Amino acid sequence: MSLHAEDLAVVPAVRSWKAADGTFNAKGGAVTTEGGSKALEGIAGMFSKQLATATGGTPATEGPKIVLTLDRAGHVLKPGGYAVEIGERLVIRGADEQGLRNGMFTVLQLAAHDPVLPHGTIEDWPSVPRRMLMLDVARKPFPLPVLKDYLRMMAWYKLNELHLHLSDESFGGGYAAFRVESAKFPGLAAKDLFYTKRDLRELQDMARGLGITITPEIDMPGHSRCFTNFWPDLALPGKPDYMDVTNPKTVERMKELLDEMIPLFDAPDFHIGTDEYRVEGSKERKAELHEAFRKFINTMNAHVRSRGKNMRIWSGFENMGGTTAIDPSITIDMWETNDAKSQIAAGHKVINSSDGTTYIVPGAHYYGVSNGGVYQNWQPWRISGDPSKNPGEGDPGLLGGKLHVWNDQGPTGYTMTEIASLTFPSIQAFSEKMWGTKGSTSYAAFQKRAALIAPVPGVQVFDRIPAKGPEGLVLDLPGERTLDSVDARQPLAFQGRARADLEYPWTLTMEIRKTADTERRGVILSSGLAEICADYSRTENRKSKGTDDKEITTKETLKGIGIVRAAGTPGADPASSFIVGDVSRVYGPSPAKDKWVKVAVVGDERKTTVFLDGVKVGESNNQMLCPLALLGSPNGNSFVGTVRNLKVFNRACSAKEIGRAAGLDMPDNLAAGAAVSASVSDDEHDFTPDKAVDGSSSSRWSSGPTGSSQWLAVDLGSGKEFNAIDIAWEAARPGQAEVEVSQDGKDWKPVAAAHVEGDRTRIGFQAVQARHVRIVMKEPVTSWGYSIFELEVMKRTGK
Numbered sequence: 001m002s003l004h005a006e007d008l009a010v011v012p013a014v015r016s017w018k019a020a021d022g023t024f025n026a027k028g029g030a031v032t033t034e035g036g037s038k039a040l041e042g043i044a045g046m047f048s049k050q051l052a053t054a055t056g057g058t059p060a061t062e063g064p065k066i067v068l069t070l071d072r073a074g075h076v077l078k079p080g081g082y083a084v085e086i087g088e089r090l091v092i093r094g095a096d097e098q099g100l101r102n103g104m105f106t107v108l109q110l111a112a113h114d115p116v117l118p119h120g121t122i123e124d125w126p127s128v129p130r131r132m133l134m135l136d137v138a139r140k141p142f143p144l145p146v147l148k149d150y151l152r153m154m155a156w157y158k159l160n161e162l163h164l165h166l167s168d169e170s171f172g173g174g175y176a177a178f179r180v181e182s183a184k185f186p187g188l189a190a191k192d193l194f195y196t197k198r199d200l201r202e203l204q205d206m207a208r209g210l211g212i213t214i215t216p217e218i219d220m221p222g223h224s225r226c227f228t229n230f231w232p233d234l235a236l237p238g239k240p241d242y243m244d245v246t247n248p249k250t251v252e253r254m255k256e257l258l259d260e261m262i263p264l265f266d267a268p269d270f271h272i273g274t275d276e277y278r279v280e281g282s283k284e285r286k287a288e289l290h291e292a293f294r295k296f297i298n299t300m301n302a303h304v305r306s307r308g309k310n311m312r313i314w315s316g317f318e319n320m321g322g323t324t325a326i327d328p329s330i331t332i333d334m335w336e337t338n339d340a341k342s343q344i345a346a347g348h349k350v351i352n353s354s355d356g357t358t359y360i361v362p363g364a365h366y367y368g369v370s371n372g373g374v375y376q377n378w379q380p381w382r383i384s385g386d387p388s389k390n391p392g393e394g395d396p397g398l399l400g401g402k403l404h405v406w407n408d409q410g411p412t413g414y415t416m417t418e419i420a421s422l423t424f425p426s427i428q429a430f431s432e433k434m435w436g437t438k439g440s441t442s443y444a445a446f447q448k449r450a451a452l453i454a455p456v457p458g459v460q461v462f463d464r465i466p467a468k469g470p471e472g473l474v475l476d477l478p479g480e481r482t483l484d485s486v487d488a489r490q491p492l493a494f495q496g497r498a499r500a501d502l503e504y505p506w507t508l509t510m511e512i513r514k515t516a517d518t519e520r521r522g523v524i525l526s527s528g529l530a531e532i533c534a535d536y537s538r539t540e541n542r543k544s545k546g547t548d549d550k551e552i553t554t555k556e557t558l559k560g561i562g563i564v565r566a567a568g569t570p571g572a573d574p575a576s577s578f579i580v581g582d583v584s585r586v587y588g589p590s591p592a593k594d595k596w597v598k599v600a601v602v603g604d605e606r607k608t609t610v611f612l613d614g615v616k617v618g619e620s621n622n623q624m625l626c627p628l629a630l631l632g633s634p635n636g637n638s639f640v641g642t643v644r645n646l647k648v649f650n651r652a653c654s655a656k657e658i659g660r661a662a663g664l665d666m667p668d669n670l671a672a673g674a675a676v677s678a679s680v681s682d683d684e685h686d687f688t689p690d691k692a693v694d695g696s697s698s699s700r701w702s703s704g705p706t707g708s709s710q711w712l713a714v715d716l717g718s719g720k721e722f723n724a725i726d727i728a729w730e731a732a733r734p735g736q737a738e739v740e741v742s743q744d745g746k747d748w749k750p751v752a753a754a755h756v757e758g759d760r761t762r763i764g765f766q767a768v769q770a771r772h773v774r775i776v777m778k779e780p781v782t783s784w785g786y787s788i789f790e791l792e793v794m795k796r797t798g799k
Contacts, residue, residue, distance in 0.1 A: 006439040008122075009113035009452040010106050012158060012432035013439020020119040024086050026107070027055040027115035030062050034069040039097055044068050046209055047104045053457050054112040065089035066107075068100055080160075081125030082106070086117050095125070101211040102126075102158050109156070109453045127393070127436025128380045130351065130400030132161040133427065138168035138177050138219075138226075140407035141193035146416050147203055149461040153424065155210035156456045157431035162207065163215045163271065163402065169225035169241060170410025172569030172578030176225035178218075184260045188230050192411065197264060204266050215312070216265045219273030220254055221245050221296060227253075236289075242277060245292040255303050262307045269331060270304050272297075275314035290321035301327050314353075315343075331399065335359075338384035344397030352383045352401040358430075361406045362414035362422050363567060363583060363623070369403070371429040372443035372685035378433055403430045412529060412566035412577050417503045418623070420461040421605075428454075443686040465494070465502050465628075467650045474502055474628075475648040481631055482642045486520050489632030500527045500629035505652035508532070508601045508626055509645070509661070514593050516640040521562065521575060522590075524639045527627035529566050531574050532601060534639050535590045536562020538581065558586040561610050561617070563601065563624045573635055588617025600658045601626070605698040609655075614662025616655060619759075654695070669693075670722055671773075671793040675715040680704060680785075692788045700730050703777075703785035710786055713774040714793060715745065723767040724796045725752075727775065729759050730787035735779030739763055741770035748774060767795065 006013055031048040033040045047068065048059040067089060071077050077095035082103030085091040092107060094100025106124065110117055133154055135142060147162075154162060169176035177190035181197060195203075207214050220227070221243040228235035228243060234250050236242040243250045262270055274297055279289045297313060304311040311330050315337040328347025334340050335353040343350050352358070357378055359367040380401035381391050391398045405423050407413055414422070428450045432438065440446035455462065467474050481490060494500040512524065514534060522534035537559040546552045563585060568578030575584070587610035591597040600611040603626055609619045626648055632638035659666035676689035680703045687702035692712060703710045725739055737756050740748040752765035773793055777786045 006449075008110065009449065010109050011428055011446075011450050011453060012435035013437040013449075014106065014122045014124040015437055016121075016123040018121045020087070020121070022087070022119040024088075024090055024117045024119060025064055025115055026051065026066070026090065026111040026117055027057050028060045028063040029066040029090065030060045030064065031066045031068065034067055040068060040070070040100070042209065043097065043100055043104065047108075050104075050108055050457065051111060054108050055115040067091045068104070069093055070097075070100065071095050077123070078125040080129065081123070083124075084122040086119050086121070090117070098160065098211050099125070101155070105156060105158060112457065113452045126158070126434070128398065128400035128434060130161050130402075131159045131431065131434040132163055132351070132400060132402035133159055134163035134165060134353075134402055134404040136165040136168065136405060136407040137179055138165050138407075139170045139175070139410045140413060140419070141177070141179070141190070141411060142416070143193065144195070144199050144203065146420075146461050148206060149420070149459045151203075151207050151210055151212055152459050153427055153456050154212055156453075157427055158435060159427070159431055160211055161213045161215055161400075163217060165217045165219065165406075167217075167219050167226050167273075168223045170413075170569055170578075171408060171567075172410075173225055173241065174569035174578065175410045176229055178226040180216075180261060180264065182257070182260060184256065185230070188226070190226070200264050208266070213267045214265065215267045215269050215271060216261065217271035217273055217312075218257070218261060219275070220300075221250060221293070222275060222277035223273060236279070239279070242279065245277075245296040246288060251296065251299055254300065258300070258303060259307065262304070262309055268310055269312050270309040271312040271333075272300055272304070273314060275316050275335070277316075277320065287321060291324060293317070293320050294322040294324035294326065297330070298324065298327050301330050305329065312351075333402070334383050338386075339389045340383045340391050340398070341389050344391055344395060349397055349399050350383075350391070351399050352380050353404065354383050355404075358402060359404050359406060360423060360426060361408050362419045363409045365582070367406070369426045369429075370685060371425050372687075374426070374433060375429045375438070375440075375443040375446055376684045380434055380436075401430065401434045403427065409567040409579065409583075410569060412568065412570050412574070414623075415501065415503055415529070415625070416461055417464060421503070424462075442683055444683070444688060447686070464650060465499055472649045472651040473647060474506075474650050475646070477643075477646040480642050480644040481646075483632045483638050483640055486518055486633075486638050486640060487636050488638050488640075489630050489634060491630060492628055494628040495630060501529050501625040501627055502603075502648060502650060503625060504603045504605050504623060505650070506603045506626045507649045507651065507653040507658075508603075509599070509647050509649075509653075509658070511596050511598050511644045512591060512639070512641060513596045514591050514639065514641040517593060518640060520637040521564070521633070522639040523633035523637045524643060525627045525631060526573070526633050527625070527629040529574060530625040530627040531562070531564040531633070532627060533562035533564060533637075534641075535559060536564060536575075536584075536586055538562075538584070538586055560589045561587045561591075561599065561612070563587065563608055563610070563622070565622070565624055573633070573637070575637075583622055585618070585620040585622055587620070588612055598662050600653070600661075602652050602658070604652045607697050611655070611658050611662075614659040614664040614666075665797050667724075667794040667796050669792040669794060670716055670720050671714045671791055674717060676701075676712065677715075678703070678712045679710045680706065687787065692791045695790070697728065697789050700787050700789045702730070702732065702787040705783055706785035707780060707783070709776060709778045711774050711776045712788065712791065713745070713772060714791065716771050716773065716793065719743070719769050719771050720793075720795075721767055721769045722773070722793050722795045723765055724794045725761075725763045725773070725775065726790075726792040726794065727761045727763075728789040728791075729756070729761065730789055731759075732780065732782050732784040732787040733759070734777035734786055735781055736777075737761060737763065738776040738778070739765065740774040740776060741768050742772040742774070743770055745772045748772075764796070
């Protein structure tokens with residue numbers, strides 16, 4: 001049976017594939033050029049090395065012939081397009097050098113999946129010229145090797161522009177960074193990490209070879225704490241994050257800085273930010289600042305253009321008053337305003353940077369990308385929900401689209417590995433939609449195709465602390481370790497290493513015996529980014545309804561096992577960072593004094609769970625790190641007592657494993673991996689029925705918006721005896737749930753019902769034997785219908 005285009009292991013999917021008989025073995029292929037040039041030879045050399053890596057061979061000078069050539073045979077190929085002819089030899093024809101690279105990565109993906117390629121012809125081209133990724137490297141320092149990994153990922157998926165956001169401040173204002181070395185203004189660059197001129201040259205040379213442009217952004221006159229810290233006289237009074245645009249020194253100083261920075265970058269564009277300059281004051285002062293702000297944009301544009309570059313800015317200036325029109329030569333990143341059609345009509349080029357769709361903020365509970373939604377519905381030209389404001393497909397005023405990674409939580413936020421793990425699926429989804437193809441009928445099908453060509457060769461940012469043995473053991477401390485005071489601490493093997501934290505998934509198990517109560521946090525394990533505490537205390541707002549049915553908010557102080565993560569501007573320890581309250585939680589009670597307690601903590605994607613003596617005592621949707629630097633605290637907040645049999649694994653152990661290790665009756669889940677069906681499903685966002693029994697607490701089934709009763713049914717494969725159902729709900733849960741059973745999946749018999757409260761429901765009933773079990777959900781508490789993270793069917797012998 002011949003393959004279709006969507007069957008090829010390629011992302012983005014190709015536009016056209018015509019299959020023929022026969023195969024071509026790309027392993028050991030000898031790459032040559034026709035009508036070559038130095039640039040063509042450079043591409044061929046890179047292709048030869050990458051092909052050897054992808055197929056597990058070595059670069060060859062003899063073997064199956066692979067030919068690279070520019071389109072000189074009358075083919076009609078659009079800019080960036082290419083054709084691949086696979087026969088007795090493999091020929092890649094590029095419309096231009098970029099098209100040749102695009103064809104090269106298509107062949108590399110095919111060969112990485114299976115070096116024996118089917119004969120046939122591919123014709124392919126992008127729908128928009130710029131397919132972009134933005135990284136906020138200002139608030140989170142990205143080492144140079146990590147940036148190189150992002151270039152490798154981008155090239156693999158045919159993204160062709162990396163936008164580096166090089167100046168900003170994190171929450172709290174205490175951390176601000178300018179990431180580029182400055183000879184003219186020594187001391188301006190961030191102390192923790194900055195890119196030297198040599199770094200930038202090395203990075204851009206690599207990018208050029210991969211067909212990627214690196215566009216720099218220096219944000220001004222807002223988001224400018226790094227500048228006002230260095231030049232206090234430029235600050236807007238009362239607004240240290242803003243420069244005063246009515247001060248002539250601001251314009252002159254920024255011109256001087258740009259004169260040094262612009263020559264460091266090869267890109268034709270230079271971005272100066274200009275976002276979120278939101279000023280208040282008297283009517284007269286506000287009007288003065290608004291007008292001056294618009295003039296500042298035009299003044300800087302004239303200067304940037306005089307230095308041979310085009311200028312970019314973020315949208316949002318439309319919200320500022322004033323009569324000065326923004327120069328039409330300026331390119332606009334459309335993020336918080338969306339009338340792209342009007343901006344194009346005014347002469348601007350625009351980029352789809354819509355914040356509601358394209359913004360990732362690692363660790364934050366706002367923004368975020370729905371990869372399934374993007375794959376099913378998003379288009380580069382769809383900037384506004386109002387079609388009348390959108391450019392048409394192919395409008396030359398639309399440069400392209402962009403995926404954004406904003407590191408609002410600063411240097412203490414997600415680690416490089418966590419950021420990459422969060423971003424990578426979005427890179428895959430956006431790459432196909434920005435290319436202009438949609439080769440799969442659903443996001444779930446796309447994920448399966450994308451998995452065939454991952455991981456990306458040479459990328460190391462996903463690497464985690466290596467484990468010892470098949471169980472995934474990372475740290476093993478047998479025997480007892482005692483901390484006899486709040487100042488006591490003991491170094492662990494990872495202290496002083498580049499990595500002293502383990503990213504999800506992870507499991508920590510230990511036994512602790514507290515010998516003294518203190519007014520401290522009782523830190524058991526710590527690092528610069530995280531703590532696990534026995535006596536963490538925090539105050540939270542609790543909402544309830546009074547007798548008049550009105551909502552009441554009260555403050556409640558919680559104390560117990562705490563998993564603490566730093567966020568925002570750093571403090572002396574994780575618990576004193578600026579927005580630690582947003583990402584840290586109390587789980588269950590504090591351990592009793594002079595009693596051994598078995599503690600287990602499971603860290604998974606966007607989820608943390610704590611068990612005491614095998615029983616779950618708390619769970620949150622916070623993603624945590626396992627700290628591996630110290631036993632105890634470095635600053636007088638240590639746990640006082642003894643820790644024994646401490647183990648850390650680089651996988652998420654199941655509740656059953658933990659419960660059984662604690663000697664509890666933990667029955668098997670009969671529904672695990674079973675066939676599942678539902679009355680309705682939100683397949684568009686990949687919330688399919690199988691997600692309810694896949695063993696993952698981060699995936700889910702959803703009915704989608706509905707107000708009517710719906711059901712989810714599980715086929716156990718054969719008649720099984722059971723007497724309990726456990727359901728972990730997402731926020732979209734029912735008010736009532738009923739359990740029904742059937743022998744044939746047609747005639748159903750009710751066996752139990754329950755009122756649903758909270759995020760987990762356990763329904764017990766008299767033991768029955770059946771092949772099919774169905775949950776009927778009624779009275780949804782939200783407009784989003786019903787959603788289940790995990791459904792378990794069990795035979796319990798205890799309570």
